[in-house]
Amino acid sequence: MNTTDLIGYSSALLTTIAFVPQAHKSLKTKDLSGISLPMYSLFSLGVFGWLIYGFMINSLPIIAANAITLILACTVLYLKIKHR
Amino acid sequence: MNTTDLIGYSSALLTTIAFVPQAHKSLKTKDLSGISLPMYSLFSLGVFGWLIYGFMINSLPIIAANAITLILACTVLYLKIKHR
Numbered sequence: 001m002n003t004t005d006l007i008g009y010s011s012a013l014l015t016t017i018a019f020v021p022q023a024h025k026s027l028k029t030k031d032l033s034g035i036s037l038p039m040y041s042l043f044s045l046g047v048f049g050w051l052i053y054g055f056m057i058n059s060l061p062i063i064a065a066n067a068i069t070l071i072l073a074c075t076v077l078y079l080k081i082k083h084r
Numbered sequence: 085m086n087t088t089d090l091i092g093y094s095s096a097l098l099t100t101i102a103f104v105p106q107a108h109k110s111l112k113t114k115d116l117s118g119i120s121l122p123m124y125s126l127f128s129l130g131v132f133g134w135l136i137y138g139f140m141i142n143s144l145p146i147i148a149a150n151a152i153t154l155i156l157a158c159t160v161l162y163l164k165i166k167h168r
Contacts, residue, residue, distance in 0.1 A: 020123075
């Protein structure tokens with residue numbers, strides 16, 4: 001793997017796993033007051049779009065990263081709607 | 085522009101602008117208790133990586149989207165650190 005690919009994959013990993021501590025914190029504390037509903041609505045829709053894009057160009061890294069991010073972002077979105 | 089590109093650009097736009105309402109809400113309310121510090125630390129680092137990646141492959145859409153996201157994510161990160 002060259003340096004460019006390594007930076008791309010590392011970045012994809014970071015921006016994907018970043019949502020794990022947020023989903024965990026939101027599930028545990030139910031403290032969603034500072035979380036923006038429009039953010040998680042737009043973000044989840046965008047990540048769903050990236051997932052479709054990944055399937056269209058047959059890119060497994062894009063499909064995998066966005067499938068995981070979608071589950072985590074939708075968890076926060078669901079909690080935000082539930083605890084408004 | 086074909087359908088695949090259109091979906092890619094729409095998704096990039098959505099996942100970028102999603103952080104506008106979050107940064108705005110955090111700036112206005114200073115309610116950062118439900119925001120995860122590890123999330124915004126990992127995410128900002130990842131978006132910085134994507135920015136470097138964009139420069140390395142000379143992709144203006146990747147550079148533009150991630151430069152905007154980096155400013156917005158770092159705004160939330162700064163507020164979280166300040167209002168812990």
